[in-house]
Amino acid sequence: MSTPSPALFFNTVNAYQRSAAIKAAVELNVFTAISQGIESSQSLAQKCQTSERGMRMLCDYLVIIGFMTKQAEGYRLTSDSAMFLDRQSKFYVGDAIEFLLSPMITNGFNDLTAAVLKGGTAISSEGTLSPEHPVWVQFAKAMSPMMANPAQLIAQLVNENKIEPLKVLDISASHGLFGIAVAQHNPNAEIFGVDWASVLEVAKENARIQGVASRYHTIAGSAFEVDYGNDYDLVLLPNFLHHFDVATCEQLLRKIKTALAVEGKVIVFDFIPNSDRITPPDAAAFSLVMLATTPNGDAYTFAEYESMFSNAGFSHSQLHSLPTTQQQVIVAYK
Known part of the structure; x- marks a missing residue:
């Protein structure tokens, strides 16, 4: 028998953070910026015109939830991210956030009760x-x-x-x-x-x-x-x-x-x-x-x-x- 844990509860309560992170990364073209190879947070911040601190924190979070990997020299896309989140890919789906995360959809969940x-x-x-x-x-x-x-x-x-x-x-x-x-x-x-x-x-x-x-x-x-x-x-x-x-x-x-x-x-x-x-x-x-x-x-x-x-x-x-x-x-x- 597994030991009871509140992890599922806290992961679910905080799930909005995942949506916010992927939305920010798509809007800032982070995946496309990384698509040519390993990139550091400094170079990504320059390419995407953000603060280095903000880019580092966003990319580290995206590594944690599975959209990127991190090496000593910087960040790299996973195969899924390379196929579906690089704007240069013919399979790119990132713009779906414009509908899936639109207020017309998300507002319906604001008072699900x-x-x-x-x-x-x-x-x-x-x-x-x-x-x-x-x-x-x-x-x-x-x-x-x-x-x-x-x-x-x-x-x-x-x-x-x-x-x-x-x-x-x-x-x-x-x-x-x-x-x-x-x-x-x-x-x-x-x-x-x-x-x-x-x-x-x-x-x-x-x-x-x-x-x-x-x-x-x-x-x-x-x-x-x-x-x-x-x-x-x-x-x-x-x-x-x-x-x-x-x-x-x-x-x-x-x-x-x-x-x-x-x-x-x-x-x-x-x-x-x-x-x-x-x-x-x-x-x-x-x-x-x-x-x-x-x-x-x-x-x-x-x-x-x-x-x-x-x-x-x-x-x-x-x-x-x-x-x-x-x-x-x-x-x-x-």
Whole structure:
């Protein structure tokens, strides 16, 4: 039997310090400054235009929590930091802090007690679901690097080496990467992205950069209110249903079903915990984010998604893992 210890309590209470440290390091470009080799606190302070004392303390802390290593002559990046936190890396994700640590998200945790008492966010009547809230433009720009790989994996799952004509509806398109990836893998795919007009500007720019702008179309407005059109072979639902309660999800799925072609299907990409709701940890923990930031959202299990799709009139659903990501994919068939 292990000896009882208050270490977990104190580590958890002080966890905000980790967020503050990584935010400061990203904002000061510390990781990028170190990327060319070992750097001393003095040279880093000069490169990043900070005090030497402040840089030394920040870097020592980042060593302690695992983002760097320290040698006699200075600091060096870990392999993870070199890949994901050096701005020169094509896998750079540091800008995600602009959304993940934005007040719109963190404020939801300032009075989590109130959210637990209420059973939903305490920050406003709508939380992060406010129509055309600027946080979603921020999200689209900041989270693009994190979604690029999952988008490509889902496109591979969708196309399965086929290049048949494909009409695709991307609900809550955001950065547009999921629909864009399908278009990249299939030259006969036409993509229709649904989101707020301001957010769709980000998606259109990404489509232009990726060379599929001529096949990327937009439908501006609320996914619950706009006219989708019909005869879609595929509807993409990435990271969307978790914002709503079951009844609202089923309402949306019924609307989507009417827009599908006879053999159409829906792909959900989301955090999907096991039935115990505590594993896998990253997917299961996402439910707390929904409690803090939405009125009625949740991290739904596959059984709950199966029930939603069934109640909306879909024939059957399948769960697929997506290796290297914390999320999974559900394919539901009309």
